[in-house]
Amino acid sequence: MxxxxxxxxxxxxxxxxxxxxxxxxxxxxxxxxxxxxxxxxxxxxxxxxxxxxxxxxxxxxxxxxxxxxxxxxxxxxxxxxxxxxxxxxxxxxxxxxxxxxxxxxxxxxxxxxxxxxxxxxxxxxxxxxxxxxxxxxxxxxxxxxxxxxxxxxxxxxxxxxxxxxxxxxxxxxxxxxxxxxxxxxxxxxxxxxxxxxxxxxxxxxxxYLDEFDRHLSARILPIETIYTTNKMSVESALKISNNPLWVEYQNERLFYRLASSIMKNITHGNHKISSKELKKYIKDAHMMRIKYNKHLVNKHRSNHKIWSLVYDIVFAFENVSYVRFCSKLVSLIKK
Missing domain, CATH: 3.90.550.10 (Spore Coat Polysaccharide Biosynthesis Protein SpsA; Chain A)
Structure with a gap:
């Protein structure tokens, strides 16, 4: 045994x-x-x-x-x-x-x-x-x-x-x-x-005790923390294979993680971030969405197409005010 x-x-x-x-x-x-x-x-x-x-x-x-x-x-x-x-x-x-x-x-x-x-x-x-x-x-x-x-x-x-x-x-x-x-x-x-x-x-x-229990509340980390560690994850993943579809998948996943962090920090985060710094992250997310858009990540989830479209809309432009407005609107709709 x-x-x-x-x-x-x-x-x-x-x-x-x-x-x-x-x-x-x-x-x-x-x-x-x-x-x-x-x-x-x-x-x-x-x-x-x-x-x-x-x-x-x-x-x-x-x-x-x-x-x-x-x-x-x-x-x-x-x-x-x-x-x-x-x-x-x-x-x-x-x-x-x-x-x-x-x-x-x-x-x-x-x-x-x-x-x-x-x-x-x-x-x-x-x-x-x-x-x-x-x-x-x-x-x-x-x-x-x-x-x-x-x-x-x-x-x-x-x-x-x-x-x-x-x-x-x-x-x-x-x-x-x-x-x-x-x-x-x-x-x-x-x-x-x-x-x-x-x-x-x-x-x-x-x-999970409730929607903002000990697990979920801890997930609203600074954008830099999420972005940096997710890039580390991509680096580790690409050591397994350099298959173009895998590269696409991992970078699309990186986009979703960065985009989600931006939206959460705008609507619920306690971490202060300047408009200049936020603009830098929004620009990266916008460019990633343009480059990596095969919609491979979470493709089997029932609401995949809806959320994919939501992210497309929120990060369609690099404008900080636009992303702030869309993020808050999405948060209100979810409630």
């Missing part, structure tokens, strides 16, 4: 942590280890981790000074002793088939096994991915483009990966950045994927 290492960074999540830990330890597949990386928590999270380590020998706890989730995950990678690695965030939970469903038929033949997840809100359960049967591929780039809008490959918590590949190629999360660390890590790993499978079942449950 292969051993599965589950890495969970922990930072001030005492309210949700017990639910998370107990859900992992209740797996029907028992040959696991849970690595809890207490990232300098100032609440009772560290104590809770120790309590479970004292009760279950499969739990390993590492107390470190606060360095962010990337550093915490890297500590987990360095100390993992399993054959495969999974990630679980400490404020989410998994059902008892989470591990076993990754151990699908011939799972050892795959360099990565991807799985669905759902988002649980006070308004109900939302599944951001739509796939009705397994997808098997030997070309990661082709798979990402074909499934765009049906499945997002770049999240940490939706894949089981091989420890052997991680250690052989010294793949780590980039520390010190506050966005897109998942994407970059996934693309760095994907350079060594020869065969993969995407499974259609969701056994990972992400919790």
């Amino acid at each position: 292969d051993k599965i290492s589950i890495i969970t960074p922990v930072y001030n999540t005492q309210k949700y942590l017990k639910r998370c830990i107990e859900s992992v330890l209740s797996q029907t597949y028992s040959n696991i280890e849970l690595l809890l990386i207490d990232d300098g928590s100032t609440d009772e999270s560290g104590k809770i981790c120790d309590e479970y380590a004292n009760k279950d020998s499969r739990v390993k706890v590492f107390h470190i000074t606060n360095g962010g989730p990337s550093r915490a995950r890297n500590i987990g990678l360095e100390n993992a002793t399993g054959n495969y690695i999974l990630f679980v965030d400490s404020d989410d939970w998994v059902d008892n088939q989470f591990v076993s469903h990754y151990l699908c038929d011939n799972y050892q033949d795959y360099d990565a096994i991807f799985g669905m997840w759902d988002i649980q809100t006070n308004k109900g359960i939302y599944n951001p991915s739509i796939l009705d049967k397994p997808y098997i591929g030997d070309d990661f780039v082709k798979g990402v483009i074909e499934l765009s809008g049906k499945f997002s490959f770049e999240l940490n918590c939706n894949k089981m990966i091989k420890t052997e590949i991680i250690k052989k190629h010294n793949i780590r999360f980039i520390e010190g950045i506050h966005s897109n660390e998942d994407d970059i890590f996934t693309y760095d790993y994907a350079r060594y994927i020869n065969k993969f499978i995407v499974l259609p079942e969701a056994h990972y449950h992400e919790i």
